Amino acid sequence: MSFVLEVRDLVVNYGKVEALRGLSLTVGDGETVSLLGNNGAGKSTTVDAISGVVRVTSGTITAFGKDVTNAKPWDLVEMGIIHVPEGRRIFSRLTVHENLQIGGYAVTDSSAINQRIKQVYSLLPRLAERRAQQGGTLSGGEQQMLAIGRAMVAGPKLLMLDEPSMGLAPLMVAQIMDVVRDIREQGTSVLLIEQNARSALRVATRGYVIDSGVVTIEASAEQLRSDPRVVEAYLGK
Amino acid sequence: MDLEYLLQLILNGLFVGSFYGLVALGYSMVYGIIKLLNFAHGDIYMLGAFSGYTLLTIGAGVIGGQASIIVLVVIMLIAMVLTGTIGLILERVAYRPLRSAPRLSVLITAVGASFALEYGIAVSFGPNPRVYPVGLGNESFTIFGARLTYAQLAMMLIAVALMVGLDQIVRRTRSGRAMRAISQDPKACLLMGINVDSVISRTFFVGSALAGAAGVMSGAYYGKIDFLMGFIIGLKAFTAAVIGGIGNLRGAVLGAIVLGLLESFGTAWLGSEWRDVFAFGFLILFLTVRPTGLLGERVTERV
Numbered sequence: 001m002s003f004v005l006e007v008r009d010l011v012v013n014y015g016k017v018e019a020l021r022g023l024s025l026t027v028g029d030g031e032t033v034s035l036l037g038n039n040g041a042g043k044s045t046t047v048d049a050i051s052g053v054v055r056v057t058s059g060t061i062t063a064f065g066k067d068v069t070n071a072k073p074w075d076l077v078e079m080g081i082i083h084v085p086e087g088r089r090i091f092s093r094l095t096v097h098e099n100l101q102i103g104g105y106a107v108t109d110s111s112a113i114n115q116r117i118k119q120v121y122s123l124l125p126r127l128a129e130r131r132a133q134q135g136g137t138l139s140g141g142e143q144q145m146l147a148i149g150r151a152m153v154a155g156p157k158l159l160m161l162d163e164p165s166m167g168l169a170p171l172m173v174a175q176i177m178d179v180v181r182d183i184r185e186q187g188t189s190v191l192l193i194e195q196n197a198r199s200a201l202r203v204a205t206r207g208y209v210i211d212s213g214v215v216t217i218e219a220s221a222e223q224l225r226s227d228p229r230v231v232e233a234y235l236g237k
Numbered sequence: 238m239d240l241e242y243l244l245q246l247i248l249n250g251l252f253v254g255s256f257y258g259l260v261a262l263g264y265s266m267v268y269g270i271i272k273l274l275n276f277a278h279g280d281i282y283m284l285g286a287f288s289g290y291t292l293l294t295i296g297a298g299v300i301g302g303q304a305s306i307i308v309l310v311v312i313m314l315i316a317m318v319l320t321g322t323i324g325l326i327l328e329r330v331a332y333r334p335l336r337s338a339p340r341l342s343v344l345i346t347a348v349g350a351s352f353a354l355e356y357g358i359a360v361s362f363g364p365n366p367r368v369y370p371v372g373l374g375n376e377s378f379t380i381f382g383a384r385l386t387y388a389q390l391a392m393m394l395i396a397v398a399l400m401v402g403l404d405q406i407v408r409r410t411r412s413g414r415a416m417r418a419i420s421q422d423p424k425a426c427l428l429m430g431i432n433v434d435s436v437i438s439r440t441f442f443v444g445s446a447l448a449g450a451a452g453v454m455s456g457a458y459y460g461k462i463d464f465l466m467g468f469i470i471g472l473k474a475f476t477a478a479v480i481g482g483i484g485n486l487r488g489a490v491l492g493a494i495v496l497g498l499l500e501s502f503g504t505a506w507l508g509s510e511w512r513d514v515f516a517f518g519f520l521i522l523f524l525t526v527r528p529t530g531l532l533g534e535r536v537t538e539r540v
């Protein structure tokens with residue numbers, strides 16, 4: 001299988017805090033890979049490093065066969081590496097429509113942007129209804145939809161979602177996961193970060209568990225669902 | 238107080254307010270986007286006046302002593318490009334290296350940049366005031382008994398055109414959208430593929446160009462310029478931006494008009510020596526009573 005993303009021995013420090021201590025993972029073409037781990041395990045730091053917003057101390061990141069370690073975030077977006085950040089980070093004082101337009105900032109073909117915005121509206125009709133409203137007026141679930149819609153306008157080849165179900169009611173989580181499935185069906189590779197392992201492992205094909213900045217378990221989604229360590233730590237019961 | 242006099246005071250206030258507005262916009266734009274109080278911004282206005290002076294001195298032989306509005310507009314546009322570029326360089330050299338430094342370090346740097354520009358001009362042009370080589374005509378007309386010169390009218394129209402143009406850029410274009418997005422969440426903007434540095438550069442360029450335009454107009458209108466002329470107007474523009482709600486562009490214009498009117502009425506009432514006392518009194522009043530200004534956004538943002 002060819003990899004769209006290969007992370008090797010990644011080390012990231014925040015001052016004296018060593019957030020990642022030699023983390024390695026891969027995402028294959030068309031795969032949906034889940035990254036599980038407790039609060040503070042280093043999940044967000046991993047995607048922040050991949051998308052170029054935190055500096056990598058050592059290790060390499062390769063995307064689509066190119067070395068992109070410490071590349072500029074805007075160059076990564078141009079390559080189709082799109083990151084939906086933890087906490088959504090939608091622009092609360094821009095309208096829903098403007099948020100989607102901003103998602104297409106790096107896309108030069110304006111008809112492609114309009115086309116994708118239309119697709120987002122038909123996939124997520126709630127956003128179409130609220131297109132002229134300010135982002136900040138949306139509910140948490142709608143904001144997450146907007147954040148994902150915004151990423152879709154960028155035309156992702158690799159979509160990285162950081163805890164999209166955080167703080168949402170179960171019904172909303174299910175809807176979000178449906179959207180992720182839709183995106184995967186279009187051939188987009190997905191890196192899905194979750195603490196909610198149950199829903200993540202239903203969508204993912206493969207997964208990693210990370211702890212204190214290193215991978216502790218790597219297995220298929222099916223294996224992870226029945227792994228006693230995962231069941232105990234992340235699936236309750 | 239009769240009606241004509243009242244109208245005259247309003248016109249005077251609007252005229253001064255349009256100068257304050259052009260400078261206040263740059264203050265507010267820069268604050269909005271990187272939360273920096275660019276204390277060197279008034280000096281960019283001064284540099285605009287000196288650019289216009291230099292260009293007019295070079296061109297005076299060609300155009301004679303009385304400048305037409307067309308000539309002044311051309312000179313103004315060139316001066317805008319010059320001051321815009323200087324503002325952009327200032328950001329690169331002085332502010333960008335301090336992007337993640339404590340706010341106080343950046344503030345001190347801004348004050349240092351202000352001195353550097355002021356005394357740089359004092360050294361190159363001498364400390365004495367310079368007289369603009371061309372003047373504007375004094376022909377005037379009256380509306381409802383209030384007097385306004387054609388030059389004043391033209392300048393107000395130019396100021397309004399520049400402000401409306403900026404407003405449209407910020408509201409409707411891709412760049413403008415990026416500016417607004419950066420003012421809300423610069424890190425999220427990186428994830429949108431926005432080259433945040435280059436948008437910040439553009440913001441400095443545009444804000445400085447507007448201040449430069451005001452500088453040329455003020456030189457042509459008042460006739461005399463000096464290396465410290467940006468100090469007071471910088472503070473006035475800051476006041477206007479605070480009155481309107483710093484970071485809010487329509488607020489900056491509103492604040493400038495309010496300040497212009499306050500000064501116009503205040504000085505008519507108390508005497509012109511009270512002008513600056515009045516302006517800064519209001520600055521302090523707003524900072525204590527309503528620091529978010531007239532149109533300021535709620536301080537609470539993301540939850």
Ligand SMILES: Nc1ncnc2c1ncn2[C@@H]1O[C@H](COP(=O)(O)OP(=O)(O)O)[C@@H](O)[C@H]1O
Pocket residue numbers: 014017018019037038039040041042043044045046
């Ligand atoms: N900006 C930061 N400054 C200092 N430490 C940080 C910063 N961000 C994260 N950390 C630390 O790095 C570690 C990993 O954090 P993070 O990647 O956010 O974990 P997760 O997303 O898995 O919850 C934690 O110990 C956290 O406290």
Ligand SMILES: [Mg+2]
Pocket residue numbers: 040043044045086
């Ligand atoms: Mg996290």
